[in-house]
Amino acid sequence: MAARPPTLWAAVAPVLVGGGLAADDGVFRWDVFAVTMAASVLINVGVNFANDASDARRGVDSAERIGPTRAVGSGLIPARAMWGGVAAAFALAAACGIYLTTVAGWPILAIGAASLIAALGYTGGPFPYGYRGLGEVFVFLFFGLAATVGSRFAHDSAAPLDAWLLAIPVGMLVTAILVANNVRDIDTDRTMGKRTLAVMLGRPSTRHLYTVLMLGGFPLIALYAAAGWTPGLTATAVAATPLAIPPVLTVYRETAGPPLIRALKGTARIHALVGALIALGAVL
Numbered sequence: 001m002a003a004r005p006p007t008l009w010a011a012v013a014p015v016l017v018g019g020g021l022a023a024d025d026g027v028f029r030w031d032v033f034a035v036t037m038a039a040s041v042l043i044n045v046g047v048n049f050a051n052d053a054s055d056a057r058r059g060v061d062s063a064e065r066i067g068p069t070r071a072v073g074s075g076l077i078p079a080r081a082m083w084g085g086v087a088a089a090f091a092l093a094a095a096c097g098i099y100l101t102t103v104a105g106w107p108i109l110a111i112g113a114a115s116l117i118a119a120l121g122y123t124g125g126p127f128p129y130g131y132r133g134l135g136e137v138f139v140f141l142f143f144g145l146a147a148t149v150g151s152r153f154a155h156d157s158a159a160p161l162d163a164w165l166l167a168i169p170v171g172m173l174v175t176a177i178l179v180a181n182n183v184r185d186i187d188t189d190r191t192m193g194k195r196t197l198a199v200m201l202g203r204p205s206t207r208h209l210y211t212v213l214m215l216g217g218f219p220l221i222a223l224y225a226a227a228g229w230t231p232g233l234t235a236t237a238v239a240a241t242p243l244a245i246p247p248v249l250t251v252y253r254e255t256a257g258p259p260l261i262r263a264l265k266g267t268a269r270i271h272a273l274v275g276a277l278i279a280l281g282a283v284l
Helices: 005-024 030-058 079-104 106-121 135-156 161-184 186-191 197-201 203-215 217-227 232-253 257-283
Strands: none
Touching: 005 030, 005 135, 005 161, 005 257, 030 079, 030 106, 030 135, 079 106, 079 135, 106 135, 135 161, 161 186, 161 197, 161 203, 161 217, 161 232, 161 257, 186 197, 197 203, 203 217, 203 232, 217 232, 217 257, 232 257
């Protein structure tokens, strides 16, 4: 439960896209793909563990919170054990990174180290940027750009234009996952002094931001393919657009926890689906 399985799709999509683009270029390696996927998921799990423990330490998980139960805040897992889980997840991710470094060189190690530092700083450390409205920026940069381009780079030490371009819609959708989470918690976060971007913008503007992030990537995917900047069949990902409409409508209409939790899970599934369709289009 503490790993938050519904959100782990955020770690899968960029690796699928990077692998698909590597296959299109004829440089795909199964060992690199598997290890990159493991590293990405482990970092996401570590982030979720650290967020759970840090929020509990700062006392921001109140009884009024409408999201899923937090393991440390509810007393299900001691804080020390959770931090042990963080260390284990990050240690395994680091081992994966060392292997990938032997294939693609030191930039992989740099990306991994920066990702781990950013993960710990989200709600921990002296400047928890997740409490200062910067969470979405870092998620876009690390789970979007760095994860997608890094996943492609890991195969042959190359970062072609198509990886950078497709990292943008991938990053938009993964950021939408965080926005869906924060718009759900906006009232309790405001009460507890947790200044997420949603708290700063307010519910109406956050809903607009979520809509842009959910739907804005599809025209980009189509444009890239039409211009020949990315493999033509990656445009098949646009077929997922109708599936993005129900979560958007839910976020606009609802304020209660259960429907917004479903919207969050739906957002994560759409992110994974779009990543899979982009990857499949690149391979074909």
